[in-house]
Amino acid sequence: MVWGWLRRRWSVGEAALLALALVGASARLAAVAPDDPSPALGDAQVIAQGVAPIADGDVVWRLVRGVAAEATDAEPAERPLGFVLPQQTTLLLTGGGGRPERVAVGEAAFVDGGAEQARGKLGAGPGDYLALELVAEDDAETDPGDDGEIVYASDPFAPPDGSRDLDLVRDMARRGEVVRIPESEGRGPALAVALTGAVEIQANGGGDPIPLAAGEALSVSGSFTITAVEVEGANRTAAFAVGVIGPEVPEDLLAGEGEDTSEETPDATPAARATRTPTAAPAETAVGTGSISVLVFDCPAGITSATLDPAVCAPSGGGFELAVLTPGGGQLDADDGAPNGQGSVVFTDLPFGTYQVLLTALSPGFDSYASTGGELAADGGYVFAIGEGAPDAGLDLYQFQPAPAEPAPAEPAPPPPPATDPDAGGDDDPDDPTTTDTDGDGLTDGFELSQIGTDPYSADTDGDGTPDGVEVNNGTDPLTPG
Secondary structure, eight states: OOOOOOOBOOEESOOOSEEEOOOOTTOOOOOSSTTOOOSOOTTOEEEEEEEEEOOSSOEEEEEEEEEOEETTTOOOEEEOEEEEEESSSOEEEEETTSOOEEEOTTOOEEEOTTEEEEEEEOSSSOOEEEEEEEEEGGGTTSOOSTTOEEEEEOOOBOOOSSEEEEEEEEEEEETTOEEEEOEEESSOOEEEEEEESEEEEEETTOSOOEEEETTOEEEEOSOEEEEEOOBTTBOOEEEEEEEEEEEEOOHHHHTTOSOOOOOOOOOOOOOOOOOOOOOOOOOOOOOOEEEEEEEEEEOOTTOOTTSOOGGGOEEOOSOOEEEEEOTTSOEEEGGGSEEOSSSEEEEEEEESEEEEEEEEEOOTTOOEEEESSSEEOTTSSEEEEEOSSOOEEEEEEEEEOOOOOOOOOOOOOOOOOOOOOTTTTSTTOTTOTTTOOTTOSSSOHHHIIIIIOOOTTOSOTTOSSSOHHHHHHHTOOTTSOO
């Protein structure tokens, strides 16, 4: 997640009333009409959509990162117009006058402006989510709630009139792949958000490409391209989303006031006819294959899941073992994919469905791992789906080193030998062992005999060259050489 969220306040060109739809490089411009086709042409997909008017006056696109509480503790709050995307665990959206919505990672939900909505997490992972919001210029810096952070706010622009079709389009691109965002008339700028990996935004009007890392955003007017770029020399995919202001939907259609063209028919008694119980048609199941690209990173000492900055972690040199649990209950290992020796394993020709990826053994020197994508599974690993709209998925796993051990407390030095009292037992009595130091090693004969067992007639009992008294003071054993 977690995870290197940065503020950017860039814009490319003037924020004119332009429409932006996410399509492949070969797609044509769409017409500006209520019956426009979906903006998700090519490999892209619409993951959330709604129809609503945009606030009067100038507005801004902004990207917010919030943190959902447990579903049982989530409090409703007034939400701006836009979209919400879970990042690491499933969200439950309640309130706002609508039915509760369960939104898993990889999905999104449309949010009607002014809705009183509570956002609670259902899974065990962190409740981080992203919200793409259209707010009035004066509200650009208002507190987003849910311990939220305003990651990005665009330059103000005048929104188009009327109720607008709003779409959130998601796509993935392999390293070097270019996705073109064409210009359309009569709408507004788009908000591009990098979800995983890294991309570059290139405006049609020229200028230097603008890089976006995961969690960064940029509002762009006019046509532009999004290119997945190389990260740390490893092959990977980049996922991104684009908030699109679409065509106007006439108010009379929304209010149900369209002209009634149905013909009035006279009352009649229908003729009786035989009936039979219909046979239910089988549900259609998407059939196809896709791929999963898993990239494992090694993070330096001191980095944890709470302080993860992907930029400081390097592709793993190996030593780990991973498993991919398939929808049918099977399991794939790294040998079933195509490893590149730099932490990347690609699995191809996978049937559409939900998969779980986990590390079954970590590289030497690492004791835990986490991911910035996928939904954290209760039994470990991360779950996500591949399907007709998104056949190719990428997952980054980050390995963490154990915390440094606390240094062991130093052992206390042994007590010094009792001080010799030259006057004890009489004046210089040579026969009193409590005062006599026959061998001259600094220890009285009585102390050597009764306390430590050294030879009172030999200054170096163990013969290692260090006098007994010095060894006692240094904490070493005068009975053992060394």
